[in-house]
Amino acid sequence: MMVRFKDSTADELHAALAPRGISLRLARRLQAAVLRRDAFPRSLPEVSEKTLAWVRENAGLPKLVQKGKAVSARDGFAKYLFQGEGPEPFEAVRIPLLHRAGEEKVVACLSSQVGCGLGCAFCATGRMGLVRNLSAWEMVDQVIRLAADSEHPVRGAVFMGMGEPMLNYEAVVRAARILNEPCGLAISAEAISISTAGIVPGIRRFTADRLPFRLVVSLTSADPFRRRGVMPLERTHPLPELMEALREYHKASGQRVILAWTMISGFNTREEDAIQLAALVRGLPVRLDLIDVNDAAGRFKPPSPPELAAFRDALRKHLKMPVARRYSGGRDIHAACGMLAGSLPGPSRRESRSPAS
Ligand code: SF4
Structure with a gap:
């Protein structure tokens, strides 16, 4: 064997x-x-x-083949294009964390599938459809390749690249365990996040397995009609079922639930959205991560600064729970949240490399 x-x-x-x-x-x-x-x-x-x-x-000891790399001139985010067991390329993003000189580190944003079958309207990966699941080694090696190419150590990993991690549960969890084990890559469990658009059976399994990793759930709207409009998964796992699974998760783990909110101007940044969200999560400790939508196709726009400020005020007034704005970098190289589509932007910013041995 x-x-x-x-x-x-x-x-x-x-x-x-x-x-x-x-x-x-x-x-x-x-x-x-x-x-x-x-x-x-x-x-x-x-x-x-x-x-x-x-x-x-x-x-x-298989290795991914690096098909290309692009580095953002704006913020230092780096996007890598890899090829693994199949011919189709997939991406990983190296996120620099700014710390004091000498203490800089990076976080690896990993793909768990090539493409994605969930079809969120604001996501380029979703427009590709699902090509295939990645194996655990293809996820672990994304970190190893990024670490080998980085001046600073990889201290975190987020399964937020291409794909829906909960639909490749076993391989994702095996990869997360290998990343976490002291004899693996020794990344602390709190620095490993597994995200989901709301696959309820996966969340229940995550709860039952008592995994130490962080769970992040992409909510984006507390209104089922609006959510269904941009996240077709709402039809399969509607909000009441999702919230029940999240309440079970909190009860079993004691963890605050992290909700991601992809902000779309005029769609989910109104006071009414904050009111609906507060009603939906009542009694459940959550943290809300606000992320600007990144739609290269130009259909969805992020909120303007005054719109964002008004939404934050409304969240302060109605939600009364921690809210963080997450910077989603690398827009210029199509590395930001929602922009991964198995390709690199224009040749001026590309660095190609021969296959890894
Ligand atoms: S946002 Fe996530 S779940 Fe939705 S289509 Fe994109 S990769 Fe899939």
Whole structure:
């Protein structure tokens, strides 16, 4: 059986290596050595050369092929185009976090599918339709490739790129565990976010599995008619069912629910929207993340500064819960939320690279 390092948690790796006399402790050490080097070690304390030779022959260490890269001249966001098991390209975005000199870090925004079948009207990925699910290793390797190309360490990962993570649940959760494990990429669980447009069975599974990662739910409207207009998923999992699942999640985890709100001018930034939202979440601790819509097709516009200020005032008055405005960068290279479509913008900002070995 082929052992796949980027596709296995430490326990899974141990199960595969136990017949070779490898203990869980040594399986963890091996996992850490392989993932940090992105190569098989020639020697490792307490692991015999014979075992390492067997691992080299019987283990797989696949790598994504980098098909291109674009860096935003405005804010340093970088978009990478990768190819994995299939011919179709998909993207990951490197988000720089500004900290004091010497403490800079980056967050990786990861794709979980190529394309997406949910068809949110404000999202370029949704217009592609679903091409395929990514495997866990294809998600883990997005982080490894970004880290290898970054001056600063990757300290967070958000499953908010292409795709609906809850429709590729097992691979996404396996990837998140590998990213989190101390012998994996050691990214803290609180710095790993899994987002969903509102797939209720996935949220219930996430709750039942008691996962330590952050759950982010894209709400965008508390009015079922308006929500249905831009998020067809509302027909399958309507707001009352979604809210019930979120209340269960909060009860089981004690966590505040993070709601994402893609702001569309004149559509979901009125006082009435704040009133409806406050009524919908009554009694449930939430944090609202406001994100400007990014529609390269030009159909949807973000709110103007006065419209945004009025909406924030209305949220303060009616919602009375934490509200954060999330910067969605890399617009100039089509890397911002809702703009990923498996391609790079104009040649002037591109950096191509030969396939990773
Ligand atoms: S916003 Fe997310 S769920 Fe909706 S179409 Fe885009 S990728 Fe899919």
